[in-house]
Amino acid sequence: MSIDHRSGCPINLSLEVFGDRWSLIILRDMIFGGKRHFRDLLNGSLERIASNILADRLKRLMELGMLTRADDPTHKQKAIYSLTEMAITLVPILAHLGAWGRVWLPVSEELSIRAELLEKGGPPMWEKFMDELRHEHLGTPSDTPPDATVRATLQAGYEAVVARKAAGAGCDAGA
Amino acid sequence: MSIDHRSGCPINLSLEVFGDRWSLIILRDMIFGGKRHFRDLLNGSLERIASNILADRLKRLMELGMLTRADDPTHKQKAIYSLTEMAITLVPILAHLGAWGRVWLPVSEELSIRAELLEKGGPPMWEKFMDELRHEHLGTPSDTPPDATVRATLQAGYEAVVARKAAGAGCDAGA
DNA sequence: GCAAACCGATTGCATTTCGCAATCAGTTGC
DNA sequence: GCAACTGATTGCGAAATGCAATCGGTTTGC
Numbered sequence: 001m002s003i004d005h006r007s008g009c010p011i012n013l014s015l016e017v018f019g020d021r022w023s024l025i026i027l028r029d030m031i032f033g034g035k036r037h038f039r040d041l042l043n044g045s046l047e048r049i050a051s052n053i054l055a056d057r058l059k060r061l062m063e064l065g066m067l068t069r070a071d072d073p074t075h076k077q078k079a080i081y082s083l084t085e086m087a088i089t090l091v092p093i094l095a096h097l098g099a100w101g102r103v104w105l106p107v108s109e110e111l112s113i114r115a116e117l118l119e120k121g122g123p124p125m126w127e128k129f130m131d132e133l134r135h136e137h138l139g140t141p142s143d144t145p146p147d148a149t150v151r152a153t154l155q156a157g158y159e160a161v162v163a164r165k166a167a168g169a170g171c172d173a174g175a
Numbered sequence: 176m177s178i179d180h181r182s183g184c185p186i187n188l189s190l191e192v193f194g195d196r197w198s199l200i201i202l203r204d205m206i207f208g209g210k211r212h213f214r215d216l217l218n219g220s221l222e223r224i225a226s227n228i229l230a231d232r233l234k235r236l237m238e239l240g241m242l243t244r245a246d247d248p249t250h251k252q253k254a255i256y257s258l259t260e261m262a263i264t265l266v267p268i269l270a271h272l273g274a275w276g277r278v279w280l281p282v283s284e285e286l287s288i289r290a291e292l293l294e295k296g297g298p299p300m301w302e303k304f305m306d307e308l309r310h311e312h313l314g315t316p317s318d319t320p321p322d323a324t325v326r327a328t329l330q331a332g333y334e335a336v337v338a339r340k341a342a343g344a345g346c347d348a349g350a
Numbered sequence: 351g352c353a354a355a356c357c358g359a360t361t362g363c364a365t366t367t368c369g370c371a372a373t374c375a376g377t378t379g380c
Numbered sequence: 381g382c383a384a385c386t387g388a389t390t391g392c393g394a395a396a397t398g399c400a401a402t403c404g405g406t407t408t409g410c
Contacts, residue, residue: 007221008283010276010290011203011269017280021194021368028186038387046182050369055388065279077377077386086279093271094186100268101185104240104261105192108183115185196397213358225398230359252357252406 017064022049022057027066027087028094031133032114034151036080037072046111061087082137091126091133095119110161114154125150192239197224197232202241202262203269206308207289209326211255212247221286236262257312266301266308270294285336289329300325 006012018024029035029045042054058081061067066087072078098115101107107115118125129150135142146152181187193199204210204220217229233256236242241262247253273290276282282290293300304325310317321327 005281006223007286008281009203009221009286010273010280010282012200012222013280013282014272014276015196015199019194019196019199021190024190024194025187028184039385042387046184047187048181050371051388052370052390053368058387072386075377075386077375079387089275089278093268093275096268096271097189098185100264101189103264105185105188106180106183107185107188111182111184214356217358225400226359227361227399228397231396233358250357250406254358 017066020057022053023061024090024094024097025049026054026057026061027083027090030067030081030083031087031091031094032151032154034136036082037078038081041081083133085134085138088130088133088137091130092123095126110158110165113157113161117154117157118150121150192241197228198236199265199269199272200224201229201232201236202258202265205242205256205258206262206266206269207326207329209311211257212253213256216256258308260309260313263305263308263312266305267298270301285333285340288332288336292329292332293325296325 005016018027025045025047026041026049029041033040033044035041035044038054038058041058042049042051058067058069062069064086066084068082068084070080070082072080095115095118098112099119102112102115102119118129128144131140131142132144132149132151134140135144180191193202200220200222201216201224204216208215208219210216210219213229213233216233217224217226233242233244237244239261241259243257243259245255245257247255270290270293273287274294277287277290277294293304303319306315306317307319307324307326309315310319
């Protein structure tokens with residue numbers, strides 16, 4: 001507890017929360033990938049986080065109030081991690097971050113389609129997505145059918161790109 | 176060149192650019208504080224960056240295409256750092272980051288008034304601010320009078336809070 | 351002219367964090 | 381019973397960070 005902050009500036013304090021190379025990656029996988037278990041996060045992401053770093057960041061994000069942890073009733077050792085409202089409201093920031101990266105950095109097509117769809121959807125889509133996350137992680141009621149979720153839409157876009165690239169390319173279409 | 180990236184995900188690539196504790200602080204001071212010289216950045220910010228870290232980050236941000244460096248004609252040793260378009264387009268991200276921090280973190284009132292004004296101004300204000308930065312750093316034409324700039328507006332808001340707090344409190348208003 | 355202040359860094363060094371591999375104790379499926 | 385899986389933990393070399401002192405050169409004050 002009682003971290004001594006460098007300053008009371010909002011941007012600085014935000015950086016003190018997730019100004020490192022892994023915290024936002026974990027939150028990204030939970031938000032967009034629907035990952036909720038330690039092993040999912042460990043093995044699921046492309047960036048190959050180390051298990052000690054993952055354990056440290058999960059603990060830290062819990063202390064900061066971004067995540068909660070609960071026992072999984074189906075498995076005595078499993079833990080389910082949930083996003084808090086504090087983490088769910090990062091969606092617009094992640095959307096902007098993805099949009100910026102898509103313009104300025106060497107993103108791959110299949111991994112940036114989600115960012116593109118989220119950018120085009122704009123704030124209304126972000127709000128809908130946040131409501132879905134609240135339903136999923138906080139148990140609030142929702143009237144969105146499971147096949148019309150924002151996450152399903154993003155996933156469908158991703159798979160369409162993957163399918164198109166696989167079909168259209170003889171060999172090195174990745175270049 | 177040719178950094179080997181962890182993945183082609185836009186969010187990951189963005190984090191590889193400024194996923195550390197200092198890069199965005201430096202850009203914040205250049206964007207909102209108008210700092211353009213090494214010493215300004217070294218002594219000006221509240222977070223007290225070390226000179227070797229500052230030198231390293233300036234170099235890194237130049238290599239990444241976020242900053243450029245030019246000789247100052249008024250002083251043979253002075254260097255002027257300028258934002259590139261790539262850095263200027265971070266304004267919406269910084270605005271969201273400030274807005275999020277203001278809600279969830281223990282920000283100080285005088286340092287968060289800028290974030291509040293920027294949030295209330297919304298995208299139109301961000302666009303105006305980016306145009307001003309383009310004029311200031313890239314030399315593009317601008318028709319905004321110097322006393323009506325977004326930065327001046329934010330600064331006036333800051334000073335108003337400082338003045339109010341100083342007036343209302345007897346002695347140690349800084350606390 | 352000459353010393354003091356200032357300019358953008360650089361160096362050395364102790365501390366902390368990172369990243370990787372191996373491993374742990376307990377749980378489940380079969 | 382045993383292999384696979386659960387959320388972690390440990391050890392250790394490498395890298396980053398933070399701090400203070402310093403560098404060679406430039407400008408300012410007088």
